[in-house]
Amino acid sequence: xxxxxxxxxxxxxxxxxxxxxxxxxxxxxxxxxxxxxxxxxxxxxxxxxxxxxxxxxxxxxxxxxxxxxxxxxxxxxxxxxxxxxxxxxxxxxxxxxxxxxxxxxxxxxxxxxxxxxxxxxxxxxxxxxxxxxxxxxxxxxxxxxxxxxxxxxxxxxxxxxxxxxxxxxxxxxxxxxxxxxxxxxxxxxxxxxxxxxxxxxxxxxxxxxxxxxxxxxxxxxxxxxxxxxxxxxxxxxxxxxxxxxxxxxxxxxxxxxxxxxxxxxxxxxxxxxxxxxxxxx
Amino acid sequence: xxxxxxxxxxxxxxxxxxxxxxxxxxxxxxxxxxxxxxxxxxxxxxxxxxxxxxxxxxxxxxxxxxxxxxxxxxxxxxxxxxxxxxxxxxxxxxxxxxxxxxxxxxxxxxxxxxxxxxxxxxxxxxxxxxxxxxxxxxxxxxxxxxxxxxxxxxxxxxxxxxxxxxxxxxxxxxxxxxxxxxxxxxxxxxxxxxxxxxxxxxxxxxxxxxxxxxxxxxxxxxxxxxxxxxxxxxxxxxxxxxxxxxxxxxxxxxxxxxxxxxxxxxxxxxxxxxxxxxxxxxxxxxxxxxxxxxxxxxxxxxxxxxxxxxxxxxxxxxxxxxxxxxxxxxxx
Numbered sequence: 001x002x003x004x005x006x007x008x009x010x011x012x013x014x015x016x017x018x019x020x021x022x023x024x025x026x027x028x029x030x031x032x033x034x035x036x037x038x039x040x041x042x043x044x045x046x047x048x049x050x051x052x053x054x055x056x057x058x059x060x061x062x063x064x065x066x067x068x069x070x071x072x073x074x075x076x077x078x079x080x081x082x083x084x085x086x087x088x089x090x091x092x093x094x095x096x097x098x099x100x101x102x103x104x105x106x107x108x109x110x111x112x113x114x115x116x117x118x119x120x121x122x123x124x125x126x127x128x129x130x131x132x133x134x135x136x137x138x139x140x141x142x143x144x145x146x147x148x149x150x151x152x153x154x155x156x157x158x159x160x161x162x163x164x165x166x167x168x169x170x171x172x173x174x175x176x177x178x179x180x181x182x183x184x185x186x187x188x189x190x191x192x193x194x195x196x197x198x199x200x201x202x203x204x205x206x207x208x209x210x211x212x213x214x215x216x217x218x219x220x221x222x223x224x225x226x227x228x229x230x231x232x233x234x235x236x237x238x239x240x241x242x243x244x245x246x247x248x249x250x251x252x253x254x255x256x257x258x259x260x261x262x263x264x265x266x267x268x269x270x271x272x273x274x275x276x277x278x279x280x281x
Numbered sequence: 282x283x284x285x286x287x288x289x290x291x292x293x294x295x296x297x298x299x300x301x302x303x304x305x306x307x308x309x310x311x312x313x314x315x316x317x318x319x320x321x322x323x324x325x326x327x328x329x330x331x332x333x334x335x336x337x338x339x340x341x342x343x344x345x346x347x348x349x350x351x352x353x354x355x356x357x358x359x360x361x362x363x364x365x366x367x368x369x370x371x372x373x374x375x376x377x378x379x380x381x382x383x384x385x386x387x388x389x390x391x392x393x394x395x396x397x398x399x400x401x402x403x404x405x406x407x408x409x410x411x412x413x414x415x416x417x418x419x420x421x422x423x424x425x426x427x428x429x430x431x432x433x434x435x436x437x438x439x440x441x442x443x444x445x446x447x448x449x450x451x452x453x454x455x456x457x458x459x460x461x462x463x464x465x466x467x468x469x470x471x472x473x474x475x476x477x478x479x480x481x482x483x484x485x486x487x488x489x490x491x492x493x494x495x496x497x498x499x500x501x502x503x504x505x506x507x508x509x510x511x512x513x514x515x516x517x518x519x520x521x522x523x524x525x526x527x528x529x530x531x532x533x534x535x536x537x538x539x540x541x542x543x544x545x546x547x548x549x550x551x552x553x554x555x556x557x558x559x560x561x562x563x564x565x566x567x568x569x570x571x572x573x574x575x576x577x578x579x580x581x582x583x584x585x586x587x588x589x590x591x592x593x594x595x596x597x598x599x600x601x602x603x604x605x606x607x608x609x610x611x612x613x
Contacts, residue, residue: 025477090318100319177311178314206420
């Protein structure tokens with residue numbers, strides 16, 4: 001009887017420890033978000049989004065160049081990475097028995113675990129070292145390479161969820177295979193693919209390491225892909241490591257904007273998948 | 282698959298010439314479609330091969346000069362042209378190990394609580410909130426780390442640790458802000474959501490009969506979990522942990538900001554250190570000689586090989602539990 005009480009107590013004690021673990025795990029998120037809002041929100045203003053950075057030591061200015069830069073770099077990365085990722089995903093789902101499918105899947109998993117800084121070094125040796133100057137394009141290529149495996153895996157998983165009867169119905173109606181794939185299978189899974197894409201974009205939008213020695217960062221507004229360009233994560237890094245109080249304020253504000261972008265993309269992804277569940281259910 | 286799908290319509294259409302002409306078009310369409318997809322799929326392995334080749338080419342100079350001694354020697358002097366990456370490799374392994382030491386008990390506790398004990402209404406929201414931690418960019422962790430975490434650690438946590446455990450060499454010596462321990466703590470926060478979500482998926486895949494059998498034998502709920510559920514999921518959980526390790530090894534920005542960036546091996550965890558990723562991030566734009574670039578590329582190559590090995594190990598372990606399903610890759 002006594003032993004049973006002890007066992008019951010031990011069980012409850014362990015559950016208590018686990019609840020403590022949950023609290024400990026959630027706390028950092030709470031603190032990070034709170035600090036971002038407290039230290040960053042006060043610096044957000046119209047000027048912050050529309051003005052260029054001012055020389056060190058002066059007050060005022062904004063990070064418009066970094067916001068534009070992030071849009072361009074991430075946009076170019078998506079243009080490069082999306083077709084490859086979606087195409088490879090469709091291939092792996094449509095030809096599961098092929099040896100190339102096995103290889104591509106395996107390599108995508110390897111790439112997914114590759115540190116982003118290594119991909120940055122690759123973009124440097126491949127593009128920057130050959131062109132002999134830093135360029136936003138090299139940054140986009142690095143980000144695209146990080147994006148491809150993510151997009152590919154979600155595309156493949158989503159297509160695999162489509163019931164075979166749908167495919168059979170389309171083929172039985174005389175649809176050729178490619179039309180079955182594109183206008184029946186891919187269309188059915190579109191919300192899932194959009195979700196995967198948004199999540200991938202959200203992840204690469206926050207990447208700093210691959211841009212450090214490719215896009216490099218710049219004080220000026222630039223629209224040229226073959227020139228150095230600023231980006232929000234680079235701005236956060238530069239301002240955070242700088243010696244000025246004003247810079248630190250800007251780093252917090254830029255980080256707040258960055259995290260809002262990432263979360264909005266994440267919520268968009270969730271909404272897209274929610275719609276697909278409604279339509280398929 | 283291809284032949285099976287296109288064969289029946291071909292037979293049906295052979296009696297009517299008009300259809301068979303359009304079937305030719307169908308065959309071309311299908312072939313073109315497959316070609317485009319094949320190119321996309323083949324590009325991924327080709328790019329990886331190209332990445333390896335470029336890293337190899339880039340580090341040839343350093344490989345020729347230092348060979349494998351590169352990973353065993355400790356002198357890093359760009360001016361004298363001497364490069365040894367041992368402190369970097371040591372720092373990478375140590376910071377990742379410490380991060381796991383903190384993150385594994387926490388994330389397993391959360392994962393077990395969420396799959397076995399938590400009220401149904403709490404499970405999804407808590408998992409979602411912790412998942413948000415995975416979405417925060419590395420550089421934001423770094424920013425928060427240097428301006429919030431490090432001051433707290435320097436003023437309260439580190440002195441406390443030193444007064445309690447100062448007899449150990451790891452917790453003695455002068456207290457710096459940015460240090461091996463600070464970097465490990467931020468790394469722990471960063472890898473926790475990965476380990477948590479993968480081990481949660483693995484635990485969810487454990488059949489209910491395991492739990493029911495243990496409970497029927499009179500086990501308490503905790504005993505059921507620890508004797509029947511966790512052992513069943515053991516190799517999957519190991520996979521989750523190693524996946525977390527893979528993340529920690531390559532993490533760059535937050536570590537660069539918090540580890541103090543010093544090419545040295547110190548016994549004290551309060552002292553600054555360095556990791557491979559941080560060294561590349563810091564020195565690549567400042568490198569002046571071809572040999573320095575080459576040495577940094579060599580470091581990238583070593584880091585790449587290390588993470589590939591670690592991730593391959595994790596994947597094999599996860600596959601053994603949830604065969605075929607992409608439990609691991611989804612969580613990535």
